[in-house]
Amino acid sequence: MKNLTARVLGIGGQNSELFLLRLLVLVIIVFSLSSPYFFSIKNLSNVLLHMSFNSIMAYGMTLIIISGGIDLSVGAVASLVGVFCAACLDSYGLSIPVSVFLSVVLGATIGLVNGTVISGMHVEPFVATLGMMSICRGMSFLVARGYGISITDERFWFLGGGYFGVVPVPAVVAIVFAVISYILLNQTRPGRNLFVIGGNRIAALTAGVSIAKSQVWTYVYGGALAGVAGVLWASRMATGSPTIGIGWELEVIAAVILGGTSLFGGRGSILGTFLGALFIGTVTDWLLLMDFQYYVQVMVRGFLLILVVGVSVQRIKIRSNGKPTTKSA
Amino acid sequence: MKNDLGKAVGFDILRVLKTYSFLFVFLTVILVLTVLSPNFFALQNFFNILNTMSVTLVVAMGLTLVMTSGGIDLSVGSNMSLTICIVGTLLRYGGVPWPIAFLVGILIGASAGAVNGVLIGMFNIPPLITTLGMLSLLRGLASFVTKGTTITLTDFRPLMFLGSGYLGVIPFSGVIALIIVAISFVILAKMELGYYIRAIGGNESAAKLLGINPRRIKMYIYTISGLFAGIGGLMVGGRLGSANPLIGDGMELSVIAAAFLGGNRLVGGEGKILGTVIGALIIGSLYSGLIIAGVQFFYQLVITGLALIFAVALNEFVARIERS
Numbered sequence: 001m002k003n004l005t006a007r008v009l010g011i012g013g014q015n016s017e018l019f020l021l022r023l024l025v026l027v028i029i030v031f032s033l034s035s036p037y038f039f040s041i042k043n044l045s046n047v048l049l050h051m052s053f054n055s056i057m058a059y060g061m062t063l064i065i066i067s068g069g070i071d072l073s074v075g076a077v078a079s080l081v082g083v084f085c086a087a088c089l090d091s092y093g094l095s096i097p098v099s100v101f102l103s104v105v106l107g108a109t110i111g112l113v114n115g116t117v118i119s120g121m122h123v124e125p126f127v128a129t130l131g132m133m134s135i136c137r138g139m140s141f142l143v144a145r146g147y148g149i150s151i152t153d154e155r156f157w158f159l160g161g162g163y164f165g166v167v168p169v170p171a172v173v174a175i176v177f178a179v180i181s182y183i184l185l186n187q188t189r190p191g192r193n194l195f196v197i198g199g200n201r202i203a204a205l206t207a208g209v210s211i212a213k214s215q216v217w218t219y220v221y222g223g224a225l226a227g228v229a230g231v232l233w234a235s236r237m238a239t240g241s242p243t244i245g246i247g248w249e250l251e252v253i254a255a256v257i258l259g260g261t262s263l264f265g266g267r268g269s270i271l272g273t274f275l276g277a278l279f280i281g282t283v284t285d286w287l288l289l290m291d292f293q294y295y296v297q298v299m300v301r302g303f304l305l306i307l308v309v310g311v312s313v314q315r316i317k318i319r320s321n322g323k324p325t326t327k328s329a
Numbered sequence: 330m331k332n333d334l335g336k337a338v339g340f341d342i343l344r345v346l347k348t349y350s351f352l353f354v355f356l357t358v359i360l361v362l363t364v365l366s367p368n369f370f371a372l373q374n375f376f377n378i379l380n381t382m383s384v385t386l387v388v389a390m391g392l393t394l395v396m397t398s399g400g401i402d403l404s405v406g407s408n409m410s411l412t413i414c415i416v417g418t419l420l421r422y423g424g425v426p427w428p429i430a431f432l433v434g435i436l437i438g439a440s441a442g443a444v445n446g447v448l449i450g451m452f453n454i455p456p457l458i459t460t461l462g463m464l465s466l467l468r469g470l471a472s473f474v475t476k477g478t479t480i481t482l483t484d485f486r487p488l489m490f491l492g493s494g495y496l497g498v499i500p501f502s503g504v505i506a507l508i509i510v511a512i513s514f515v516i517l518a519k520m521e522l523g524y525y526i527r528a529i530g531g532n533e534s535a536a537k538l539l540g541i542n543p544r545r546i547k548m549y550i551y552t553i554s555g556l557f558a559g560i561g562g563l564m565v566g567g568r569l570g571s572a573n574p575l576i577g578d579g580m581e582l583s584v585i586a587a588a589f590l591g592g593n594r595l596v597g598g599e600g601k602i603l604g605t606v607i608g609a610l611i612i613g614s615l616y617s618g619l620i621i622a623g624v625q626f627f628y629q630l631v632i633t634g635l636a637l638i639f640a641v642a643l644n645e646f647v648a649r650i651e652r653s
Contacts, residue, residue: 119643122649124596127589130582131638136629146627246579250403250461263455295472295574302465308449309458 012043016260016312020275022284023308028328031286045166051281053078053176055274056229057248058255059181060222062273065256066185067215068198068265069125071222073114075248078134078230079241081107085231086149088242089156100231107227108134108220115216133249140242141271148241151234169194177225182270184221190214198265204289254305255280260312279308353609354590354640362618364503369618370586373498380500382494382613384568387506388561388580389587390513391442391554396588397517397529398550399597400456404445404463406580410573411471412438412562420495423531427487441467442555446548464581471574482571486652491565502564509557514590516553516604523600525565526550527637530597587612587631590640611636 032039057074064071081103088099093204110132117128130254151157162169185191196204204211234240260277261268283304287297363370389404395402401450425433441463448459482488494501512595517523528536529543536543561580566572590611591604611635619629 115595117371117638117642122645123638124594126595127641128638130586130589131634131641134586134630134634134637136634137626138632141627141630146625163529188345250464253457254461257455263457290430293472293477295469295477297469298465298472299469302462302467302469303463304462306454306459306462309462310448310452313453313455 009077016315017269017272017275019315020259020272020279020308021313024275024279027282027286028278030223035286035289038286041166043289044235045163045171045287046284047146047278047281048169048171048174049279050285052168052170053229053233054248054251054255054280055174055259055277056170056177056232057222057226057252057272058259059177059270060218060260061252061256062192062261062268062270063181063185063191064125065196065261065263066265066282067116067218068201069215069218070253070263071111071114071128071219071226072111072126072129072249073132073136074222074226074229074252075108075245076133076140077110077223077226077245078233078248079243079245080110080136080143080229081139081227082234082244083149083240083242085146085234086151087143088275089151093287096153100159103231104224104227107230108224111220111223112216112225114223115219118219119212119215125294128195137242144240144242146242147237148243152274156235157238158235160232160234161238170236173228173232178274179227181221185270186238189253192215194218195266198262199267214291221302258305258308343359344540346348352607354643355607355614357647358611358636360474361615362622364620367624369614369621374448374617374621375505376498376500378610378613378617379506380505381617382609383500383502383506384561384564385555385580385583385587386402386611387509388563389584389609390521390602391557392652393588393591393600393602394513394517394526394550395456395554396593396595397530397594397597397600398526398547399533399548400444400449400547401460401585402442402551402554403457403460403581404441404467405554405561405584406554406577407464407467408438408441408558409508409562409565409577409580409631410604411441411467411474412470412559412650413566413572413576414474416488417476417482417566420482420485421480431563432564433485435556436558438562440441440558443548443552445555446551450544450547468574468578471576473515475544475572475574477574479571479573481571482566488567490507490564490567490571490622494567496559505560509560509608510602510606517602518599522546522549522642527598527600530599532598534643558610583612586637590637592640611640630647 031289038045048148057078061071061074084106085099085103088094088102089096094102114129114132117123118125156168160170164172185194193209196207196209201211230245233244235245250265255277256268256273257263257274257276258279259274261271263271280301283300284297287300340488361372368374388409392402392405412434415437415579417431419433420427445459445463447455448454489502491505492502496504517526525536525541525546528539529546529637533543562577565576567577587608589608591606591608593604594600614638615633616629619632
């Protein structure tokens with residue numbers, strides 16, 4: 001009976017990326033039929049632009065979640081880094097490359113602190129990064145003295161607001177980081193070790209994998225990418241604002257989990273995360289395009305998240321003949 | 330409790346530290362704040378803290394039960410908002426008498442929690458994702474109910490009393506919070522349900538073998554969490570004298586922080602109700618104390634974050650020494 005349901009729904013057997021890809025194609029067809037503007041170059045470039053900020057952070061988050069951690073501080077880090085970058089440019093008059101470099105280093109440093117607290121002091125990732133979120137948010141207000149710092153250098157605006165032809169610059173940056181993250185995760189030994197660390201800690205220990213070091217590096221990478229997103233956003237808004245990025249962590253985690261990465265570690269992919277972010281971006285864009293009211297957008301997003309993850313949980317159950325494979329913590 | 334005290338008398342300093350590390354953090358906070366500003370250590374200010382923290386306390390109780398079972402509930406903030414928006418609409422535009430409106434509100438909170446419970450218990454969707462989705466969904470519903478506007482409720486006496494009334498010198502919301510704390514304590518420490526909650530938090534498969542039905546238990550606890558969030562929503566409405574869909578935004582994080590500060594852990598298995606109470610008081614004292622000391626709110630954020638990490642790290646540190 002279960003197998004029959006699986007066959008009818010067409011959801012048995014395939015990997016999660018393929019499932020999400022099918023869903024995405026279906027959604028795009030429906031959306032294109034419902035609005036003539038949806039499948040236009042301008043709108044698709046818009047989708048790419050809007051999803052790029054979240055997806056950059058999501059690639060770092062994917063590595064962190066695969067190794068069994070989580071990072072709730074990304075939104076606050078993006079805000080702090082954005083404010084810091086604006087301060088470097090505007091208050092201290094540093095050049096653009098130096099400011100951007102220092103900003104990304106700041107993001108990586110915060111990630112380093114996260115990683116050290118988690119693996120050195122054995123604080124649960126959820127709490128450590130929750131605390132860091134509060135600290136970074138506070139420091140963000142502190143640096144900005146409660147207001148935003150506007151960035152007057154127009155050349156800097158190109159990073160977040162410019163285009164290569166029809167492709168927005170942040171989208172290009174996002175794709176570059178997708179490729180880098182893919183290579184780091186799948187083509188290097190430390191990257192592949194992350195799957196072992198998240199999937200089976202004892203096996204990782206037995207195999208002589210340095211768990212602490214790997215974990216710290218995932219948080220450093222995640223922090224650096226949050227920094228990149230923060231710089232791009234500050235450039236797009238031409239302001240370093242201490243109030244941006246609230247709730248970003250949840251959207252980023254949603255994209256990662258939609259992409260089939262297991263919240264318990266050990267399973268996941270960059271391609272899946274890209275598709276997850278693209279799915280959320282596409283749906284959000286369509287809801288805006290159809291001029292739905294804000295509350296409908298929020299509700300649909302929440303509903304879809306539960307639905308897609310729910311279906312994929314059932315798929316895994318069907319594949320393993322009904323034996324539960326995920327603990328439900 | 331008695332056992333712990335007995336051992337404490339035997340100067341088992343590690344055990345004392347482990348069990349009450351959050352208490353030390355609390356006392357440190359109080360000490361520092363008292364030194365910073367002499368007005369801090371006053372009875373009036375204590376009631377003040379109790380008053381401001383009452384909503385956090387009520388909501389954190391539900392979360393403590395959920396965390397004991399190894400889950401998490403991020404939807405509490407928007408659940409509060411939905412509840413007060415519906416109650417506000419019923420009172421303002423429906424002309425519904427207040428006892429019925431209150432009852433409906435609490436039921437709405439509980440049923441939103443029950444939806445969480447069904448999705449998590451029956452469909453095995455991870456709690457983080459379920460309640461994250463519900464966070465959006467309920468917030469959207471709240472905006473839908475009020476059409477995004479704010480409903481003024483200052484002329485509804487019973488609601489205002491609930492949020493900001495006083496019994497003599499004691500804030501009424503504090504009394505409610507203490508009642509909810511007592512109920513949660515009884516559930517977790519004295520009732521069979523509490524035993525089951527701890528069992529599925531500790532080891533779900535083992536609990537199943539013992540004949541416990543994790544699905545049903547999960548439905549119960551998320552419903553309780555939703556119920557408490559609903560009560561919290563009413564209290565916030567009574568404090569602000571209005572209902573709007575932004576109420577409770579970010580509430581989930583301060584509630585989770587309170588639970589963690591109180592020595593609760595994400596892995597479940599053991600719940601510390603009194604720990605969460607202390608955790609909520611730490612946050613409340615920090616806010617109130619730093620405001621009295623004239624510290625700007627950004628420092629409060631930084632200090633709260635540091636206190637959270639420090640308290641949990643201390644807890645872990647002591648636990649590891651004990652094990653070795």
